[in-house]
Amino acid sequence: MITCTACGYDQNPDNTEFCSICGSELPIAVTTASIIPPTIIQPAPPPISDNSYSPTIPLTRTSATARLVCKQINAPIPEFILENNAIVGIFDQDTGPVDIDLETFPGGDTVSRNHAEIYQEAGIWKVKDLGSTNGVFIKGQGQTRFSARITVPTPLKPDDEIAFGKVKFVFKNS
Numbered sequence: 001m002i003t004c005t006a007c008g009y010d011q012n013p014d015n016t017e018f019c020s021i022c023g024s025e026l027p028i029a030v031t032t033a034s035i036i037p038p039t040i041i042q043p044a045p046p047p048i049s050d051n052s053y054s055p056t057i058p059l060t061r062t063s064a065t066a067r068l069v070c071k072q073i074n075a076p077i078p079e080f081i082l083e084n085n086a087i088v089g090i091f092d093q094d095t096g097p098v099d100i101d102l103e104t105f106p107g108g109d110t111v112s113r114n115h116a117e118i119y120q121e122a123g124i125w126k127v128k129d130l131g132s133t134n135g136v137f138i139k140g141q142g143q144t145r146f147s148a149r150i151t152v153p154t155p156l157k158p159d160d161e162i163a164f165g166k167v168k169f170v171f172k173n174s
Helices: none
Strands: 065-070 079-082 086-089 116-120 124-129 135-140 161-164 168-174
Touching: 124 135
Parallel strands: none
Antiparallel strands: 065 079, 065 168, 086 116, 116 124, 135 161, 161 168
16 A cells, blocks of 8 residues: 555555545655665766756745735636745645635646645745646746746746646745
């Protein structure tokens, strides 16, 4: 059986990808026979020239309060104030309410029960996908397209656009 890291349910059958209770992606079971001890490798110096583009994003400390402003016209809730860590998702009768409930938003059917978490770490606001089905995407200010689905906690900058499934917001730092 696999235990869900999101809700703690421990009756998910082996080889199951998603939790039967909350829908979060389950960890891959690893047997001890397949674990190979790590080999210590000295890191190579960074390449002098690289053809791939990776913009440098300056990380600055941000205000303790931030806002998510909905991009949809006539949104049920046009803006959410962020003062602490917040779980983005939809209400579930087994796991209860979330801090930012997107169930009634157009496109809310693409939002998982525990979709993402927005939080501050060392004064920097970040967003992290909690194993959602339809992902979290970020489009930085001045960019024309959303990034690939985020897979690691990602810093947020003022005016970044965030998509939780199909529901889009603009991150504002007050």
